[in-house]
Amino acid sequence: MKISELSRQTGVPVASIKYFLRQGLLPAGRATAATLAEYGEEHAQRLRLIKALTTLGGLSIAATRDVLGAVDQAHGVEGALGAVSYALPVPGTAQPVESPGEVAEGGEGAEVAELLAALEWQVPGTSPHVKGLTAALKELRRLDAQYAPGELAAYARLAESVARLDLERAVGIDDPVSLAERAVVVLAVCAPVFELLRRLAQEDQVRRRVAGGDGA
Template sequence: MRISELSRRSAVPTATIKYYLREGLLPPGRATAATQAEYDESHLRRLRLVRALIGVRGLSVSATREVLGAVAEHAGERHQVLGLVLGARPVDEDAPAPGPAPGPAPEPAREPAPGAAEVDALIGALGWEVSEYAPARAALGETLETLRSLGAALDPATLRGYAELAERTAVLDLDQLDPDADPLEQAERALLRTVLLEPALLALRRLAQENESARRGG
């Protein structure tokens, strides 16, 4: 397909596609003339993923390039690809740890992140397989610490109840993905549904709370 057709099918302006090509977010098409090229379905899938990473997840062009590079390294591993695209794991997770730097003695080990022990205990109790680098670990730990500091700490049973609700939601999320689809297409759909559906899930929770309050209050 020509770039005009690629633009029409992806809903991305031609000028933006040319910018993505210059920035290395899209591989070049097959040259057919000095100023013309042909593109295929792989360009369309990648372009849709780029659009989702920048327009929905809000990544910069440079960050998007890093994610796409990491995705290319794990092209045959759907679990890794989804984790990278959704931000569940950093792009440099597998990078070797740097060696000791010359000079003064290293600083003392840092204190554990807020709530880290509680989060680790929850994940262990549920038997979840979660990367130690997952940003959501720190986000959950900080939230639990904030609740505790305000006198609204969650007891372990309540926290586990919320986690089990989240587990069922995750099953619904991944059940909607076509297992036979291209990994890039799966990643784009997962990203759209994760980011764009979160406000709807919050709204449903508010509606359910109002209904439950009315039920209990008669």
């Protein structure tokens, strides 16, 4: 297809496509003339991922380039999903959390490590999400609103159930680019949907208690 057709199919303006080509985010098409090229479905798929990363994920061009490089080198589900998950901003922060080393022992770091061990979750201490949770617990403690260990574990088990549902949406997708695109949708769009469902459930529970119900 011509670049104009590629634009119509993906909803990405021609000017943006040319910019992505110049930045090396999108591979060049097959040259058919001095100034013309043909593009295929792989270009449309790549553009959808770029659009998801920059629009839904809010990533910069440089960060998007890094994610695309990681996805291209990924082997299987873990690599593709990990590349996206680690690149997107960590909840509660404005940008991805750098993770040069393990979370320090003591305080909230030890609490998170103990929680992960109790849950038997296979998560490295270098994960930006471990650091993000550690920072969140520290802030809760500063506000004197921290969760007791048992309460935190209960929330973690609910999160585990949601994670299983998330991964079920990726069953049968073997292509790393398609997996990465699905991961962006799940992490950037489905997460807010889940949070809104949680808030609606809270509204329901409050009204039940006010009306004299037992909240069940």
